[in-house]
Each structure stands twice: as C-alpha cells, then as structure tokens.
Amino acid sequence: xxxxxxxxxxxxxxxxxxxxxxxxxxxxxxxxxxxxxxxxxxxxxxxxxxxxxxxxxxxxxxxxxxxxxxxxxxxxxxxxxxxxxxxxxxxxxxxxxxxxxxxxxxxxxxxxxxxxxxxxxxxxxxxxxxxxxxxxxxxxxxxxxxxxxxxxxxxxxxxxxxxxxxxxxxxxxxxxxxxxxxxxxxxxxxxxxxxxxxxxxxxxxxxxxxxxxxxxxxxxxxxxxxxxxxxxxxxxxxxxxxxxxxxxxxxxxxxxxxxxxxxxxxxxxxxxxxxxxxxxxxxxxxxxxxxxxxxxxxxxxxxxxxxxxxxxxxxxxxxxxxxxxxxxxxxxxxxxxxxxxxxxxxxxxxxxxxxxxxxxxxxxxxxxxxxxxxxxxxxxxxxxxxxxxxxxxxxxxxxxxxxxxxxxxxxxxxxxxxxxxxxxxxxxxxxxxxxxxxxxxxxxxxxxxxxxxxxxxxxxxxxxxxxxxxxxxxxxxxxxxx
Numbered sequence: 001x002x003x004x005x006x007x008x009x010x011x012x013x014x015x016x017x018x019x020x021x022x023x024x025x026x027x028x029x030x031x032x033x034x035x036x037x038x039x040x041x042x043x044x045x046x047x048x049x050x051x052x053x054x055x056x057x058x059x060x061x062x063x064x065x066x067x068x069x070x071x072x073x074x075x076x077x078x079x080x081x082x083x084x085x086x087x088x089x090x091x092x093x094x095x096x097x098x099x100x101x102x103x104x105x106x107x108x109x110x111x112x113x114x115x116x117x118x119x120x121x122x123x124x125x126x127x128x129x130x131x132x133x134x135x136x137x138x139x140x141x142x143x144x145x146x147x148x149x150x151x152x153x154x155x156x157x158x159x160x161x162x163x164x165x166x167x168x169x170x171x172x173x174x175x176x177x178x179x180x181x182x183x184x185x186x187x188x189x190x191x192x193x194x195x196x197x198x199x200x201x202x203x204x205x206x207x208x209x210x211x212x213x214x215x216x217x218x219x220x221x222x223x224x225x226x227x228x229x230x231x232x233x234x235x236x237x238x239x240x241x242x243x244x245x246x247x248x249x250x251x252x253x254x255x256x257x258x259x260x261x262x263x264x265x266x267x268x269x270x271x272x273x274x275x276x277x278x279x280x281x282x283x284x285x286x287x288x289x290x291x292x293x294x295x296x297x298x299x300x301x302x303x304x305x306x307x308x309x310x311x312x313x314x315x316x317x318x319x320x321x322x323x324x325x326x327x328x329x330x331x332x333x334x335x336x337x338x339x340x341x342x343x344x345x346x347x348x349x350x351x352x353x354x355x356x357x358x359x360x361x362x363x364x365x366x367x368x369x370x371x372x373x374x375x376x377x378x379x380x381x382x383x384x385x386x387x388x389x390x391x392x393x394x395x396x397x398x399x400x401x402x403x404x405x406x407x408x409x410x411x412x413x414x415x416x417x418x419x420x421x422x423x424x425x426x427x428x429x430x431x432x433x434x435x436x437x438x439x440x441x442x443x444x445x446x447x448x449x450x451x452x453x454x455x456x457x458x459x460x461x462x463x464x465x466x467x468x469x470x471x472x473x474x475x476x477x478x479x480x481x482x
Contacts, residue, residue, distance in 0.1 A: 034127075036125045036126070036127035037126055040124070040125035046114040046118075049066070050062075052096070052097075053096040053097075053100065053114070054097070054100055056095075056097040059083070060083075060096070061083035061084065062083070064082060067079055067081055086165070087165065088165075089163075089165040089166050089170060090163065091157050091158055091159075091162075091166060092157060092158070093154075093155075093157055093158050094135075094156065115127075116134065118130055132145045133145075135156055136148065139152075139155050141155070145175075146176070146178050147177075147178045150179050150193055150197065151197055151205075151206055153205060153206045153209040153210075154205035154206065154209065157209045158209075159203075159205070159208040159209060159233065160210055160211060160233075160237065160238060161208070161212055161232075161233035161234075161235045166237065167237075168236075168237045168240045169240070171210070171240040171241065172240035172241065174241070179193075186244075186246065187248060194207050194228045195228060202227050202228055202230070203228070203231040203232060204228060207228075207232070208232055210238075211241065212232050212233055212234060212237070212238035213232040213238075214236050214238045215239055215241055215243060216229040216232065217229070217300060217301060217302050218239060218243040218245075218302055219273075219274070219302050220301075220302050221273060221274060221276050221297075221301050221302045221304040222272040222295060222301070223301055223302060225295070245274060245302070245305065247305070257312065261288070261336065265289075268290055268293040268294070269293075271290075271293075272293070274302075274304050274305045275294055275304050275305050276294055276295055276296060276297040276301070276303075276304045277291050277292070277294045277295070277296050278296070278297045279304050279306065279307045280294060282308070283309045283336075283337050284336060285337060285338060285339050285342070288336065309337075388432070389432060435472065438452070439472070439473065442473060445474070452473070
C-alpha cells in the first residue's frame with residue numbers, strides 16, 4: 001500500500017518539460033525545468049508549490065509572482081517563467097487528486113511522500129520525472145513497460161480519442177510494444193488481440209490506446225462490417241502510425257494465380273479484408289460470381305490491394321497464333337479474364353475479307369444447319385434481321401411472294417413443316433418475320449383460318465398463364481375449346 005501513494009506525483013511522466021526559464025539557469029536545471037535541489041532548504045514539502053496535487057480546486061503550478069519574491073533582480077536574477085497553459089499533453093489516465101483520494105481511503109496514515117516516484121534514490125528534492133515501474137509495482141504488473149501484456153494498457157492509459165491534447169507528431173512517436181514485433185502480428189495476431197480484448201461495447205481497450213478507426217481503414221476493406229473496428233472512435237491522428245498492406249505468404253507461391261479462384265469461391269470471407277470488387281476486376285473483366293461477394297470500394301473502406309494485370313506464363317509471345325484450340329478445349333479458363341467483345345475485336349465477321357475470321361473455312365456452306373441447331377448464338381455478332389437478309393437478297397434467295405421458298409431454299413416444302421420449326425426455335429423466325437406474317441394464315445378472325453395449335457395443345461393452361469397471347473388471333477371472343 002505504501003507504494004501506491006507514490007503515484008501522487010506521476011503527472012510529470014512522458015517527459016513533459018516546462019518552457020520559459022532564463023538562460024542564467026544552468027543547463028542541467030534548464031533541462032529539468034526547475035532546479036529543485038538548489039531550492040531544497042526553501043520548501044519543506046512539495047505541496048508548498050504544487051498545492052493542486054491534493055486539492056483539485058487549486059493550481060498544480062505556483063504563480064510567476066511566487067518566483068519574483070526572490071528573483072526580483074536584486075536578491076536573485078530575474079526569471080521569466082510561466083506555468084503551462086493547461087494539462088500536460090499525455091494519454092495517462094492518472095490524476096494526482098484521484099490517486100490521493102484512493103490512498104486516503106485505503107491508508108489514511110500512509111507516510112509515503114512524493115519522492116517515492118519523483119526522486120532519485122528516494123532523496124527529497126532530487127526530483128526527476130515519474131518512474132513507470134512505480135506504476136507497475138503498484139498495479140501488480142510484473143513486466144517492463146513495453147513488455148507488459150497488451151490487455152494492461154488501459155490500466156494507465158486513456159484511449160487515443162480521449163487524449164485530445166496529443167498532436168499527430170506525439171502519436172507518431174509512440175513506442176512500439178514488443179508484442180507488435182512478432183512475425184505474424186500484422187497478419188492474424190492483431191485481429192485476435194482486438195477480438196479477445198473487446199469489452200462490452202466492442203472496443204478493444206488495448207488497441208484504442210494508440211489506434212482509432214482511421215488507422216484500421218488504411219488496410220481493412222471490410223472495415224464497415226467489422227464491429228471491433230466500428231466501435232473505435234474516428235480520429236485522423238491515428239494514421240500517424242504507418243500501416244502497410246502486405247500480401248500473405250500464400251500469395252507468393254508460384255501457382256497462386258492459377259489456384260486463387262478455387263480458394264476465393266470456397267472461402268470468400270478470407271478475401272474481403274484486402275480486396276474490393278474493383279481490385280479483382282482489374283483482371284476479371286467479366287464479373288466472376290465470387291467477385292460479387294466482395295464489397296464495392298467507397299468511403300470508410302481501405303483502398304485494399306492494388307492489382308496489376310500481368311500476362312499469364314502460359315501466354316507466350318506466340319500464344320495468339322495457338323490460342324484457338326486452347327479456347328475451344330477450355331473456354332471457361334478464358335472467361336476469367338476475357339469477355340466476348342474482346343474476341344470480336346479480331347474475329348468480327350467481314351464478308352469482304354477472304355480470311356475465315358471467327359468461323360472456320362467452309363462454314364458458309366453449312367451455316368444454315370449451325371444456325372438452326374444453335375451451335376452458337378448468331379445474334380451475338382450479327383444483326384439477324386439485317387445481316388442475314390442482306391446476304392440472302394444478294395444471293396437471290398429472298399422470297400418473291402408470301403408462300404414462296406425464299407430463305408428456306410434448302411427445303412422446297414418447308415411451308416408444310418414450318419410449324420414444328422417455329423415451335424423449336426421461334427427466335428430464328430422473328431429475325432425475318434413479324435406477327436402479321438403468321439396472321440395471314442393463322443387467324444381465327446380473318447385469312448385462311450389455319451389452326452396454329454399443335455398436338456397436345458392445352459388452351460386452358462395457356463389462357464391462365466397469358467391470356468393476351470390468345471387475343472392476337474381470337475380478339476375478345478376467346479373460345480372455350482381448342
């Protein structure tokens with residue numbers, strides 16, 4: 001208990017010096033701010049000058065007039081000294097008055113005086129800045145200052161947001177605890193510490209001593225979703241600590257680029273700490289499903305990993321000459337970085353060009369079957385209503401009348417089986433035909449009144465799903481039967 005009262009004068013901790021002493025004072029005294037030892041016979045106790053130690057209503061420092069009683073220029077040299085304008089710039093939780101009250105409540109007759117913390121060897125008026133170890137001894141912390149457990153920071157320190165008098169430079173000069181020098185601290189240990197040290201309101205007191213939300217958002221893309229980060233108060237001074245976003249060791253493995261997709265799909269939450277959708281879309285031009293899980297870049301988030309798109313090792317200097325078979329065999333591997341419009345930059349069809357382009361040689365002779373079976377989607381590259389019709393007109397394959405063969409030149413009797421073709425692939429019909437072409441024959445109101453309904457037609461179900469389709473031919477008088 002006798003040690004505890006020694007904390008009464010620990011306010012001078014962290015090396016706060018008082019400016020304004022005359023140059024006539026010795027260098028040693030000037031560095032300390034006041035030569036206490038030289039004045040040891042004038043002041044029987046510390047509270048003669050520092051009355052605020054025991055009484056919060058009184059000033060902690062003596063007024064300049066008290067010094068002028070002796071230092072008037074005749075008895076002693078004049079000094080120009082002014083007390084500090086306010087409380088010291090510190091993040092200490094300690095107050096003299098609070099600790100004095102605690103000592104009186106515990107041991108009113110304690111004889112331990114200020115020199116327990118503020119003197120060299122316990123000799124009165126051999127004043128020095130408070131000794132950190134005195135605090136540790138009293139609070140039962142058996143370790144050096146920077147080696148103390150991180151969970152003990154809040155014992156002596158307030159949060160950075162509460163230490164409003166500290167400047168950005170002060171924050172930058174904070175010493176680094178030994179725990180922060182461990183090899184994996186930046187990757188996973190600091191997150192574990194933040195979670196384990198969180199109290200009821202979600203703030204880790206150990207982290208909040210030196211850090212604020214702004215510091216965490218320098219790296220954490222997912223900062224708005226992490227409760228421990230959001231529980232920290234915002235404070236731009238915290239960015240005085242430099243944070244560097246470094247890639248994990250796994251990202252340096254030779255085959256990481258080839259395998260990272262599987263890992264991202266399996267555990268996307270592992271990626272959201274460092275990656276935004278924008279960082280992935282540097283390479284993934286076509287938005288991969290796993291990318292949608294990642295947050296979109298915006299205020300309150302870290303910039304995240306900055307990705308540079310590089311040519312894969314498999315894409316040698318001659319890859320453009322041999323990429324066709326690779327793309328045919330594994331098109332999904334191309335879709336990770338490429339989209340169809342990029343292919344069309346080179347493979348866009350050109351009738352006037354003698355080279356085959358996107359389609360293999362001789363494709364023109366068999367393209368009707370390919371289009372009908374939908375081997376590929378023609379409309380991705382072609383305007384079917386214009387491109388196809390123009391070519392057929394130039395080739396003399398256009399229809400001369402409503403019922404002539406025209407486009408369907410390969411099947412002279414196509415008209416008799418066109419219903420099945422329309423039901424299989426109506427999209428191929430609408431490239432050239434409009435609804436009015438069908439109503440010439442297939443209308444229940446006018447024309448030839450051919451029944452367009454195929455075998456097994458269920459009028460009740462169709463009318464229930466979409467009755468408007470019936471009104472095209474039947475108008476408002478939709479029959480009950482087929």
